[in-house]
Amino acid sequence: MTLRTVIVGLSWIAADPAAPASDPVLGTAMPFSHASALAAIPEVTVVAGVDIVPASREKFLATWGSRWPGVKVYDDFRAAIATEKPDLVCVVTPDHLHKGVVLAALEAGTRIIFCEKPLSINRAEADEMVAAVRAAGATMSVNYTRRWFPSYCEARRIVRAGEIGKLSQIVAISGGPRAMLWRNHTHLIDLMNFLADDEPEWVLAELERGFESYGTVYAGDGGNDPATEPGANFYIAYRNGVRAYVTGVKDTPPGEPTINLLGPEGRVVMDLTGMRKISFGAGNVRVGPVPIVTEVIEPKATVSGMHAAILDLIAAHREGRDPQSPPEVARRTVAITDAILLSQQRGNVPVRLSELAPGA
Ligand SMILES: NC(=O)c1ccc[n+]([C@@H]2O[C@H](COP(=O)([O-])OP(=O)(O)OC[C@H]3O[C@@H](n4cnc5c(N)ncnc54)[C@H](O)[C@@H]3O)[C@@H](O)[C@H]2O)c1
Incomplete structure (x- = not known):
């Protein structure tokens, strides 16, 4: 057909x-x-x-x-x-x-x-x-x-398989001259949702310098001029306990984000040099180093x-x-974007997503 x-x-x-x-x-x-x-x-x-x-x-x-x-x-x-x-x-x-x-x-x-x-x-x-x-x-x-990049799909599989223990923290470094909330950060926010693998509950944020009084209404030009959209640092708390820390302001280097996924038994690191899983073996950190195994990961995909x-x-x-x-999952990213703006407007305080739910 x-x-x-x-x-x-x-x-x-x-x-x-x-x-x-x-x-x-x-x-x-x-x-x-x-x-x-x-x-x-x-x-x-x-x-x-x-x-x-x-x-x-x-x-x-x-x-x-x-x-x-x-x-x-x-x-x-x-x-x-x-x-x-x-x-x-x-x-x-x-x-x-x-x-x-x-x-x-x-x-x-x-x-x-x-x-x-x-x-x-x-x-x-x-x-x-x-x-x-x-x-x-x-x-x-x-x-x-x-959501269809082999590295991020593999990272999610590793987490779901319990290979680093229960995922606890995500640390993401992004930014560069096109750190723009709706244009580029929307990818980053969605990626946090994808990797955290649950619903966001609350958000705390600070818009980058120069945008302190941006307000809560889109004032962009369709994604062209970076001066019309703020970058931001933000923190997303998920229902399953995962916490995502994101830094994303313009006066930093450009490029695909550096991401660390942290669990009690290991971490997954994705950066410009590739992807690694670092596993921490059982041991007592008070009396000596625990065994560490680093595995370079090269995900394979046909598409x-x-x-x-x-x-x-x-x-x-x-x-x-x-x-x-x-679309419902994409809507979460829109709500987080709105929560980032509201957090800034309210003095960089936590904003609950339930406040921004459909019909709320
Ligand atoms: N997924 C990705 O990695 C990725 C990468 C780049 C852009 N995008 C997205 O793609 C979309 C387009 O981005 P862009 O930078 O190409 O935008 P753009 O401003 O260049 O506009 C895209 C095209 O739409 C045309 N257009 C504008 N109004 C129109 C209308 N009413 N009817 C028909 N055509 C119209 C413009 O003339 C232009 O050719 C955005 O939503 C952007 O976020 C996604």
């Missing part, structure tokens, strides 16, 4: 081709854009791309016209969705423009939706989207891409990132289950 697909928003993350592999006989590198991931899934046919910028539409046609002969471009997502009646819609508009596309797709009968992160820029929009998805009986996945995310979404729809990143 063919899945007729429309991509709305055609920037690089939507439309770039996958890079060539380091070896010429090994094909292409891992797809990292929506179109390149979709192109790797034979049952998907992209029937249209939508963007308000003519040059983006032309570039899309030039890049993908031969992969999907007959693919069209539109400047209006409502017209594209009404005409093409897609089975699957990829929502790749700026951070604050996801809701309109999601609701239009559901109204037109689309039942598989792959929406970029963040789900939305406030809880009211998130609640509306979650309710609409469920009322339509649709399947939606929010592209918190790290990853966005490619895995879309395969997961399609399979979830067929099987009538939730994908790895359903």
Whole structure:
């Protein structure tokens, strides 16, 4: 069966081709854009791309016209969705423009939706989207891409298998010039939820210097200008006792976060040099060092990132289950973002998530 697909928003993350592999006989590198991931899934046919910028539409046609002969471009997502009646819609508009596309797709009968992160820029929009998805009986996945990174999946497996004892603390160092609450930190917040593996209960936060009086309402520009979104240091307490400490302000180095997962019997360390599991054997630390075993971990996967995310979404729809990143789970990240802002506004005090629950 063919899945007729429309991509709305055609920037690089939507439309770039996958890079060539380091070896010429090994094909292409891992797809990292929506179109390149979709192109790797034979049952998907992209029937249209939508963007308000003519040059983006032309570039899309030039890049993908031969992969999907007959693919069209539109400047209006409502017209594209009404005409093409897609089975699957990829929502790749700026951070604050996801809701309109999601609701239009559901109204037109689309039942598989792959929406970029963040789900939305406030809880009211998130609640509306979650309710609409469920009322339509649709399947939606929010592209918190790290949920399909082999290293983070392996870290979660190690924790679930009890290999470091019961997970106690997560320490994450992120930041860099694009430390932005909704644009980039949303990945980090979701990653804490993914690794902690339970519901957040309360949050304590401090916005970075210069943003002390930011307030509680999104004042970003869709994720472009870092000056419009604060970085933050924050602390998330989970129902299962796990605590996540996150540092994420702009005057620090950029890059994928450094993450330590700590349990009584070991730690998992993920940083720019790779991934290690460090196990601490039984012993008495008062009388001598306990045995320590360091294992370098190189997770293997046949698919990853966005490619895995879309395969997961399609399979979830067929099987009538939730994908790895359903909208209710993505909504937790929106609520934590709101709690970070509220904590700052109230004088850097704890904010309970129950206060921000739907209908509360
Ligand atoms: N998962 C990831 O790793 C990842 C990486 C980058 C971006 N993103 C997300 O992807 C989304 C897009 O990010 P971006 O930086 O490309 O944003 P952007 O501001 O460049 O906008 C994306 C595209 O949408 C188009 N657009 C704007 N309004 C539109 C409308 N009403 N109808 C149709 N097209 C419209 C723009 O012209 C642009 O080409 C954001 O939500 C962002 O957070 C995710």
